[in-house]
Amino acid sequence: MSHWHIFGAGAMGSLIAYRMQHARLPCTLLHHHEGESSRLLIDGQSSTQLPIHTLDAQAPGSIKRLLITTKAGQLLDALKLAMPYLSPNAVIACTANGLGFDEGFKALLPQQNLYRAVSTAAAYRDHRAAVHVVATGSTRMGPGKSAEDPPNWFRDSLAMLEGWCWEPCMELAIGEKFSINCVINPLTAKLKCLNGQLLLLGNTAGPELRSLCEESEPALKRLGLWRKHGDLLDAAVSVCRSTAKNQSSMLQDTLAGRPTEINYLNAELLRRAHSLGLELPLNQALVSSLS
Numbered sequence: 001m002s003h004w005h006i007f008g009a010g011a012m013g014s015l016i017a018y019r020m021q022h023a024r025l026p027c028t029l030l031h032h033h034e035g036e037s038s039r040l041l042i043d044g045q046s047s048t049q050l051p052i053h054t055l056d057a058q059a060p061g062s063i064k065r066l067l068i069t070t071k072a073g074q075l076l077d078a079l080k081l082a083m084p085y086l087s088p089n090a091v092i093a094c095t096a097n098g099l100g101f102d103e104g105f106k107a108l109l110p111q112q113n114l115y116r117a118v119s120t121a122a123a124y125r126d127h128r129a130a131v132h133v134v135a136t137g138s139t140r141m142g143p144g145k146s147a148e149d150p151p152n153w154f155r156d157s158l159a160m161l162e163g164w165c166w167e168p169c170m171e172l173a174i175g176e177k178f179s180i181n182c183v184i185n186p187l188t189a190k191l192k193c194l195n196g197q198l199l200l201l202g203n204t205a206g207p208e209l210r211s212l213c214e215e216s217e218p219a220l221k222r223l224g225l226w227r228k229h230g231d232l233l234d235a236a237v238s239v240c241r242s243t244a245k246n247q248s249s250m251l252q253d254t255l256a257g258r259p260t261e262i263n264y265l266n267a268e269l270l271r272r273a274h275s276l277g278l279e280l281p282l283n284q285a286l287v288s289s290l291s
């Protein structure tokens with residue numbers, strides 16, 4: 001059975017470690033610095049203390065399966081810190097939102113693939129750093145680019161977690177999640193509101209969400225990122241409904257004074273759109289106000 005090292009003891013990392021512990025799957029939750037030795041995780045009525053280990057307490061070359069659960073902006077730094085501890089053919093995966101870190105990954109580990117996990121699972125850290133589970137959601141994992149059947153390292157561990165499935169080619173899933181995150185996350189961070197508050201009474205889209213979707217969808221389509229038949233607006237409304245009580249990850253980062261993923265979401269969209277000669281003023285304004 002694969003033993004996973006989960007690097008990043010924030011909301012997502014703690015949630016995955018909790019699910020693995022619950023399913024009796026071997027895993028080690030890692031932090032890069034000393035300080036917190038456990039994380040309180042609250043799931044409805046039950047609470048669990050998850051042990052957190054430090055990266056430098058691991059034996060060099062010992063990590064065979066690494067799941068990096070930091071945000072996009074810390075992903076490459078986390079990878080650099082973890083590299084001395086990786087075994088030669090280690091499997092490396094991440095849960096970060098966004099696009100634009102593949103080249104940095106290839107520069108560090110040219111021979112290896114970065115597997116991606118795209119998740120609708122939701123959890124948040126409160127002011128005491130306790131993690132609260134909001135929704136189990138679903139998580140799709142697979143190779144960033146070329147198609148691949150589920151490997152043993154997935155089937156013997158992560159596949160057993162509720163809501164997890166293998167996605168032979170993640171490109172579509174990543175583009176879809178990127179598109180949704182580009183419209184919901186910056187608006188909730190700017191308006192300091194829950195996902196559901198982007199909707200009007202009666203669950204139709206509010207004006208900000210409508211305008212941002214109208215501006216972004218044509219560019220996302222031309223860039224091959226939004227390939228679904230339906231409208232981006234309808235999909236965004238449906239995510240806002242199903243995650244109505246969530247604080248988006250960008251709102252959580254903004255409220256906690258942490259760097260946001262805007263550089264890997266709307267700023268990356270602007271860079272790609274710019275190469276096609278497209279201007280996206282609403283996206284530009286959000287990037288300027290949230291960077």
Ligand code: KPL
Pocket residue numbers: 097119120122180181184185195239243246247248249250
């Ligand atoms: O992925 C999310 C995020 O907050 O990053 C959504 C889907 C918007 C749910 O909150």
